[in-house]
Amino acid sequence: MNRQSPKSIVTDFQRAWNAHDADALAELFVKDADFVNVTGLWWTTKERIRKAHEFGFAHIFGSSTMNVGRTEIRMLGADHAVVHARVTVTGQHTPDGQLAEDRRTVFSFVVTRLHDEQGDYWRAVSAQNTDVVPGGPDTHVNSPDGQTAVRYRD
Template identity: 25%
Template structure:
């Protein structure tokens, strides 16, 4: 069972990620990832390594995602080992008012590095498709996740 300070440390990394995004600070954003991290976007692009993640966000913050903010919501954190955390969540980018429903499902894998710092080793981002989800649930109710059946 993880110590509560591990949960707090992992949550702090995600809070720092949101803050770096909201400041459009690609360097601060990139420092939250391991040197060999992988980053899969919702459009299917796979970035490999901190440098690739940092530089791609430098471009995004001055282009497609200029002036956006990041919303992130942790759904759950589990620790498969003492130095590994898997975070399930929802997130989205926005301008103006924060969306009520976050349109992406995200998975972060964090590791505690030798210096004791938690960093993101892998990130995967998938866009939710509520209409397709509703249709599949209608025709195959067994597909509804257990958490949503309660």
């Protein structure tokens, strides 16, 4: 693990996810962090992030595997960065226990550099996970019947 790279957040998140370890996952965040999941649920504080993932591993993602693809880092000065990563999760289960299709998302992390006796390391201040909608719609339109993916371009 390269603690000196902002990318360590993504690789360590993947490692914690694949171990289904909510405690290790939460340790990647500062105490007052924010996390917005793919459905817009917004968890504030490291402990709420831990509890949400603990539930997810127990009921939804207990046999899942996360694979990280393209990862980009944009430095915001010397001690802060935005990290984006394409992610595929396999092994999610539906509420009735059936295996769901693979889920593709883009993870966005805002990270800050911290320091301890072993040197510099990075922690997430904020994270957002965004579903990549199959078929590549331009956006969604809400109606009384629900949400529909739409294209505005040919």
